[in-house]
Each structure stands twice: as C-alpha cells, then as structure tokens.
Amino acid sequence: MDELKKTIREYIAKEYLEEGDDRTVGDGTPLITGGIVDSFSMVSLKRFLERKYAIRIPDAEATPEAFDTVERIAALVNRFTKTGAV
Amino acid sequence: MAFSAGLRGQYQSDLAGLREAGLFKEERFIHSPQAARIEVEFPAGAAPKPVINLCSNNYLGLSSHPEVVAAAHAGLDARGYGMSSVRFICGTQDIHRELERRLTAFLGTEDTLLFPSCMDANAGVFEAVLTDKDVMIADRLVHASIVDGMRLCKAMTDTFKHADMGHLEEKLQEHQDKRSRIVITDGVFSMDGDVAKLDEIVALAEKHDAMVFVDESHASGFIGRTGRGTHEHCGVLGRIDVITTTLGKALGGASGGCVSGRRELVEMCRQRARPYLFSNTVPPVIVAAAIKVLDLIGGTTERRDTLERNTAYWRRLLTEAGFDVKAGDSPIVPVMLYNAKLAQDVARDLFAEGIYVVGFFFPVVAKGQARIRTQLSAAHEKEHLDAAIEAFVKVGRRHGILGLGRNEIVEKFGL
Numbered sequence: 374m375d376e377l378k379k380t381i382r383e384y385i386a387k388e389y390l391e392e393g394d395d396r397t398v399g400d401g402t403p404l405i406t407g408g409i410v411d412s413f414s415m416v417s418l419k420r421f422l423e424r425k426y427a428i429r430i431p432d433a434e435a436t437p438e439a440f441d442t443v444e445r446i447a448a449l450v451n452r453f454t455k456t457g458a459v
Numbered sequence: 460m461a462f463s464a465g466l467r468g469q470y471q472s473d474l475a476g477l478r479e480a481g482l483f484k485e486e487r488f489i490h491s492p493q494a495a496r497i498e499v500e501f502p503a504g505a506a507p508k509p510v511i512n513l514c515s516n517n518y519l520g521l522s523s524h525p526e527v528v529a530a531a532h533a534g535l536d537a538r539g540y541g542m543s544s545v546r547f548i549c550g551t552q553d554i555h556r557e558l559e560r561r562l563t564a565f566l567g568t569e570d571t572l573l574f575p576s577c578m579d580a581n582a583g584v585f586e587a588v589l590t591d592k593d594v595m596i597a598d599r600l601v602h603a604s605i606v607d608g609m610r611l612c613k614a615m616t617d618t619f620k621h622a623d624m625g626h627l628e629e630k631l632q633e634h635q636d637k638r639s640r641i642v643i644t645d646g647v648f649s650m651d652g653d654v655a656k657l658d659e660i661v662a663l664a665e666k667h668d669a670m671v672f673v674d675e676s677h678a679s680g681f682i683g684r685t686g687r688g689t690h691e692h693c694g695v696l697g698r699i700d701v702i703t704t705t706l707g708k709a710l711g712g713a714s715g716g717c718v719s720g721r722r723e724l725v726e727m728c729r730q731r732a733r734p735y736l737f738s739n740t741v742p743p744v745i746v747a748a749a750i751k752v753l754d755l756i757g758g759t760t761e762r763r764d765t766l767e768r769n770t771a772y773w774r775r776l777l778t779e780a781g782f783d784v785k786a787g788d789s790p791i792v793p794v795m796l797y798n799a800k801l802a803q804d805v806a807r808d809l810f811a812e813g814i815y816v817v818g819f820f821f822p823v824v825a826k827g828q829a830r831i832r833t834q835l836s837a838a839h840e841k842e843h844l845d846a847a848i849e850a851f852v853k854v855g856r857r858h859g860i861l862g863l864g865r866n867e868i869v870e871k872f873g874l
Contacts, residue, residue, distance in 0.1 A: 391620060408826035413606050414599055414618040 377450060381443045384421055389414065400443045412437045422446070428453040481799065481820075492523035493712060495838040499815060510815040511843050513833045515712075518681050518790055519762045520838025522712035526755060527748050534747020542740045546573075547729075550740030558746050561753045562717055565687060566679070566704070567696040570725040573746075575738045577676050577705035577716030578604040583732030584672075584703060584718050585612035585641075592638035596630045598622065598655070600648050602674055609643070621648075624659050631667035640669035641700070646678035646689030650824050650832065652791025654682065657693035670700040676716075677791065680709030681763040681837075686756055692788075700724065706745065711752040715741040765837040766790055769844065773835055776848040781861035783868065790835035794851075795828070797865060798872035802829035805854055812850035827874040 378400055385398050389410050396402075396409065404410040410418065419435050422428070430453055439449050477483045487501040493515060498507040521527050534554070544550035559571040574580040581604040585595060593614040597605065600621045609616050617634065619627040627642065634640050642664050644655045657673065664671045675688045683691025690699050701724055706715035718728045728735060756762060770790045777784045777794060785793040796802045802818030809816050809831075820829035855861045860868060 389620075391623075408821060411599070413609075413616070416616050417618065420617075 374447060374451070377447045378443050380425070381418075381422075381446050381450075384418065385410065385443070388417060388421075398443065400447075402443070403441055404443075405437045405441045410440070415440050418446075422450055426450055426454055481803070482822075487815075493517050494523055495520070495836055495840065495843050497815070499810075501810070508810075508813070510810065510813050511847050512836075513814060513816045513847060515834060515836065516677070516708035517712050517836045517838060518709035518766055518834070519756065520765075520836050521709070521752055521755065521762070524755070527711055527751050530751030531744045531748040535744045538743035538747065540744065541742055544740060545736060545738065546740045547736065552743060552746070554743060554746045554750065555740065558750050558753075559717070561750060562719055565753055565757070566675075566702055566719045567687060567690070568699070568702060568719040569722040571717050571719040572725050572728050572732075572735060573741050574716045574718065574732070574735055575741060576707065576714055577674070577703055578607075579734035579738060580703040580716040580718045580732075581605045581608040581674060582611060583608065583734040584701060584728055585609055585614065586733070587728045587731040588701075588724050589614040589641065590638070591615075594634040594637040594640050595643055596627065596634065596640060596669070597643035598645065598648075600651065601643060601645050602649060602676070605643060605645075605674060614641075622653065622656060624656065624663060627660070628663055628667070631663060631669055635667070640664075640667065641672050642669050643672045644674075646673045646675040647682060647789045647791065649677050649791065650793070650819060650830075651785055652677075652787040652789040652793060652832075653785075654678075654692060654788050655689055657689050657695050657699075661693075661695045661698050665698075671698070672701040672703075673699050675702050675704040676708055677789065679704040680752075680756055681766050682789065685760055686763040706741075706749050706752075711745070711749050713745045713748065715745050715749065762837040766835060769835045769837065769839050772841070773833065773839075773844050773847075776844060777833075777851065780848060780852050780855065781863075782851065782855060783860075783864055785830070792833045792835065794831040794833060795865065795868075796831060796860070796872075797827055797829055797868050798874060799829040801858065801860075801868070801872045802831060805858060805860075806831055808854040808857065809850055812853060814847050814850045827869075 382398050405412055419430055423430060439445055487499050490498040490500060490507040495512055497512050499510050500507045538552055542550040555573060559573055562571040585608045589612055591613040594617060595609050595614050596617045596619060598621055599618045617630050619630050642660055644660060647654050661671055678688045680686050682689050690696050701720040703718050718725055774784060774792055783795040785795055796805060799820035802820050806816050806818035816831045816833055818831055
C-alpha cells in the first residue's frame with residue numbers, strides 16, 4: 374500500500390505540478406478541491422493507474438471525490454486489483 | 460414535480476452557498492453603448508456612473524463604430540430581423556455564405572462555417588470530426604467552452620501542462636496508437652494574455668502526425684502583423700487544421716462564431732455539429748455588420764496598430780508605477796494580486812475611482828493567482844489611460860502594494 378501511494382504521489386508531482394511549484398503532495402493533500410489537479414486533467418491519472426496495475430476503473434467510480442487525495446485513490450485502486458493489496 | 464417549498468428552499472440554500480463562497484456573480488447595468496467610457500449602474504438602483512472601461516473585449520473599438528452600426532441598419536432593412544430557422548432548413552441567406560467566404564480569406568483557411576457563438580463552435584466541433592479511435596490533447600488552460608466540447612466528444616482526452624512543449628511531445632508519443640491526434644490550444648489565453656507557441660506546436664504536430672486546433676477568440680482581428688491571428692504572429696498561416704473564433708469580441712462584438720479550417724472538417728461540422736444543426740442562424744443584422752468589420756480591418760492595420768501602442772503604453776505605466784504585471788504581448792494585461800480578497804477589494808475601490816475592472820480568482824484562475832485583468836482597446840485615448848493609472852496608483856498606494864512582488868504580497872495578505 375505504501376509503495377502504491379508513493380507511485381501515485383510521484384506521478385502527480387511529475388504530471389501536474391509546474392516547474393517552480395513548491396507545493397508538496399502528501400497522502401491527505403486535497404488534489405482536486407485544492408486546485409492541484411483539475412477534474413478534466415484527472416483522466417491521465419486514471420489511465421496511468423489502469424495501465425500500471427492492469428485494472429479497469431469504471432467512469433462512474435472515477436469521481437472527483439474518489440480522486441481527491443492519494444489516500445482515496447490508493448483505496449480505489451486496491452478495490453479493483455485482484456489481490457486487494459498492491 | 461411541482462416547485463415545492465422544500466425544493467425552493469434547497470435552491471435558496473445553494474445560492475446562499477455561492478454568496479458565502481464569494482462566487483455569486485452580479486450583473487452591472489450599462490446605460491450607454493459599449494465604448495472606452497461608459498455609464499454603469501452599480502449596485503442595482505444606483506445612479507449611473509461614468510467610468511473608463513478596462514474590461515471589455517472591444518479590442519478594436521468597433522462595437523459601436525458608426526460604419527458598423529450603419530451596416531447593421533442596412534442589413535436589417537435589406538434582409539430583415541430574423542430567419543426563424545436553423546441554417547440547413549431555410550436559414551441561410553446569400554450574406555451568410557458571403558461572410559463565410561470573407562472569414563475564410565481573412566483567416567487563410569480552406570472553408571468556414573458560422574455558428575451562433577464560438578461557445579457553440581467549440582461545443583460542436585470535436586464531436587463532429589472525431590471518434591472514439593482518436594485522442595484530443597489540450598493545453599491545461601484552454602477556455603471552458605473547449606473543455607465542454609471535449610466532454611461531449613467520444614475521443615479520448617488528455618492534457619499537457621500550459622505551454623510546455625516537452626510535455627506535449629511526451630503526450631504525442633504516448634498516443635501514436637490512435638487513429639488521429641489533435642492538439643488543442645487557445646491562440647491567446649484569456650486569463651493570462653500569453654500567446655501560444657503556435658510555431659512550436661505546429662512543428663511538433665507535423666513531426667508526430669497530429670492535427671492542430673486553435674481558438675482565436677482573443678486574437679482574431681489584432682494579433683499578427685495584419686491582425687489575422689496567432690497563426691500569422693507565429694508564421695504558420697495555412698498550417699492550422701481547425702480554427703474557431705468569435706464575432707463577439709474584436710470583430711464587432713455582437714455575437715456569432717465560426718469553425719474555419721480544412722474543407723472536409725468544416726463539411727463534417729455542417730453535417731454533424733449539433734449546435735449548428737439545432738440552433739438558429741446568426742441574424743442577418745449581425746452578418747451584415749460583420750462583413751463591414753472585415754471591410755474596415757481589411758484595408759488598414761491602423762486599429763490593431765493603435766491597440767498595440769495602447770497596450771505598450773499601459774504596460775509601461777503599470778510597471779513604472781510598481782504593479783506586478785504578467786508579461787505578454789496581447790492586450791490582456793493582468794495585474795497580479797494573488798490574494799482573492801485583495802483582488803476584489805482593489806476592483807471595488809477602482810470602480811469608486813471611476814475605473815471599471817474585474818477581479819478574478821479561484822476557480823476562474825488557479826488558487827493563489829488572483830488578479831485584476833485589464834484589457835485594452837483601440838478606442839482608448841491616452842487621456843483614458845492616464846486617468847486610469849492615476850486611479851490605480853491611488854488605490855495601489857491605499858493597499859500598500861506598489862513595488863511589491865509576489866512574495867511580498869503573499870507575505871502581507873496571505874494566499
């Protein structure tokens with residue numbers, strides 16, 4: 374689970390933070406309501422997770438609420454992986 | 460279901476929530492034609508106040524130009540008020556096609572299709588030309604209407620960091636398995652006023668076999684040496700596949716927009732774009748006036764040159780006075796204040812001093828990026844800008860922000 378959260382944090386920093394942006398992304402940092410990820414750009418994160426963990430997250434489950442923190446995203450990924458413990 | 464007391468209460472509570480969050484929008488009633496100097500009733504019920512307008516999209520000062528107004532009158536007399544039809548049933552007059560031909564020549568494209576607005580053009584174009592086998596790769600700061608249009612389309616969506624060509628190239632490489640790729644950008648970004656690196660975008664798109672889409676709403680008529688737009692400014696005329704733009708800003712300022720570009724893509728819009736198919740035709744009066752606008756700007760660059768001079772002068776005044784101004788080449792000149800409350804307070808105080816500007820803050824711009832967006836017009840005279848800077852300095856001094864950069868403003872006011 375820690376490895377999964379670390380992977381998500383690293384992807385978010387690389388994909389969404391601009392150069393010079395000194396914000397740090399923790400497991401509970403609000404991503405969408407905090408203005409780091411907009412709901413429109415969220416799709417690349419969803420696709421990254423689907424590819425990396427060979428899962429399919431239905432659009433109905435990929436809500437801004439479910440993607441608002443690393444904690445919640447990790448929980449969502451775990452729900453859709455077979456072992457449930459990435 | 461009836462509009463019950465409970466339901467009414469729910470909406471009242473939602474509206475109260477918007478007010479509490481500082482997101483409630485109020486209209487200000489203007490008692491004069493659109494111009495550099497207007498009469499504004501605000502708050503509602505107050506006596507109209509003369510103010511200098513620094514927040515309209517009347518870039519070329521043509522919104523109330525006598526020749527445009529006369530052409531509108533003539534169009535009204537010659538072709539009537541309304542068409543009571545969508546374009547493809549009985550809503551296309553000869554002048555609609557004439558305006559489309561004129562826009563095609565002006566934009567340097569292959570064909571053009573009018574829409575009721577550029578919002579409608581952006582809402583309809585992607586769904587009309589793309590399928591679920593394609594991918595749309597958009598700059599993260601594109602206009603909301605493009606975001607809406609992309610959401611209506613079945614093609615995959617992706618985004619790249621604002622103006623980051625390295626990130627764009629990564630995305631283009633990542634999506635080589637799609638049938639087609641389209642890179643989507645604004646020509647001039649409406650909140651920051653920066654101009655897209657269209658030469659680099661086109662080069663990357665050609666290298667990685669992608670189409671290019673540009674929304675030129677804040678560029679058509681004045682960006683580029685002869686005002687044809689960002690593609691002229693960046694030396695890529697004829698190499699843009701889809702341009703959308705509006706008649707509602709520099710090009711007369713009434714309403715109406717278009718999709719212009721490759722012949723087949725425009726024809727797909729004529730066949731499939733829902734806002735074109737299911738919405739009324741642009742009224743003849745606007746079409747006639749828009750043709751006059753193209754006549755006026757076709758023969759001379761005087762207006763866009765005046766706008767360029769006004770912009771340079773205004774930027775210099777603000778910078779010398781010690782404001783934190785976002786760099787750029789367009790007549791959108793953002794004065795950065797970072798703190799949302801400060802932006803609202805400064806806008807309110809400027810209005811009291813006779814200057815009409817609006818403060819923008821999250822979610823319209825990113826958190827911590829609140830600003831006053833000033834917009835120049837060819838209709839501004841030097842005296843307007845001199846009076847405006849006097850008020851800006853007075854208000855800036857009152858808030859103690861002159862000479863402060865981002866860090867100092869944030870330290871003083873917070874984010």
